[in-house]
Amino acid sequence: MKPTDSEAMPPRDLISDLTRLVAEPPQDFATRVLQRAGIPRERYDTYVRLDTPGGGLFVAAGPQAVTGSALDSAGLTATAFEALHRERTHRSAVRSGKPFPGVVTALRTGRARRLPIDLSGFTPVEQAVLEAVRAVPAGQLRPISWIAREAAVPAEVVAGALAMNPSAVLIPCHRVTYDNGAPCDSGFLPELGDALRAAEGIDRGKTEERRSQGVMFLGSDTTRIYCHPTCAHARRITPPHQVPFRTAREAGRAGYRACKSCRPVTV
């Protein structure tokens, strides 16, 4: 019995046991090394992994601003994130235990608009589009034409700029839809977009239903104002007073004016 046992435990077993013993260093190991060596803080970025409804989110930040973030749900490992970050920004991101101030709150509330995000590596057009996306409030959806108008750029360039998003979740590309109302998750997998939207209280069934009926706007017959259906004011309209519209022109002809909060595209 004994000899067969040791035969059945050939070198490979021991070696794979050995390779499995590798452990991660403490979170702040690298940052402590750099601090003690006296490397100035602005020479490198630090990153943390935070939990979001779409899975773990790596958030890298310099001393002044967030420089990038990526969801790990597509099988992105910490080392792969570091390599990608290095490739894109030419800055090293080292692990750290301390998130950039305000990031945790921004992720919890979905309000990341005031968070400083470094977009200096992008063209003016891309910057304008990404800034416009940041202006979409939590729990609301906006079509591409709206983004194009806010950013003052042609609608064709919007999708390209969205795909360049350096900061998943913090720049809320999941709140952008095509002009027919279908979500345009250009940066990540659609399931992730659904998870992020569901966490913000956007009902997928309702949006699908409106899209199939071609309803783009909701008006209220008491105020005679029409909104995007996910606008905070549209959500307050009680069902008996809801008036659906397919186009802004249709609403205008019916004597409705556009909401001044969600500013639907009128032309």
Next chain:
Amino acid sequence: MHHAAVIAGRRALLTVGMWQESASPGVGGATLSPETVFLSVMDEKAERQLTELLAVDLDDGFTELVRVHERAVYAFLLRVTGSATEADDLGQDAFLRAYTALCGYAPQRRRELKPRAWLMTIAANVWRNHVRTCTRRPTAAWMPVEDALDAWTDDGPGPAEHAALADDQRRLVAVLLELPQHHRIAVVLRHMVGMSYAEVAEVQGCAVGTAKAQVSRGLSRLRRLLDSETSELKEVTT
């Protein structure tokens, strides 16, 4: 203190030529799958980028060095010392020594470094020095009461580590600490850090054949120790 790192660096440089000759695929490991060959090619490319960066901009290069190799250095020290606190301290020390050494190097010399083997040489030296100091001057290990209070619970693997490691793995960790120093370093470098025999030889400052012998002796000793432990356990339970 500083000299050890510099000497280590010189030794690393001397062996660079030898390493390059023996670095062709199939020589380092026993059997290399296409995947490992691909990985080692990728590693080589990354190392060349890293040394180029070190030569051009020391601060940026050092940050990148820490980012790429912190896991390997820490894992090596953790398994060699068997204690997370010591691995942390010695790891910090090793990187600081590397930085001071790099500051004194000319750009050309930084370009010719083999970063991983060089760092591991420094880490191994730091650990050997530490062990020597502790055996020669055991009083040096004493600390003021305030510090000792902090370190009280940190001696050895904590509850988190216990939970993370399965029972047989924990036994393996304990048995690993019974190996003689040079065997332990060779086994850990080869099979946990994943270095080639040529790199292990460079760290150990010996011939490639000697490094292979060290790894194989270390492994067989490990196996023997594990076997004797299991048989003891069986005797106890029956």
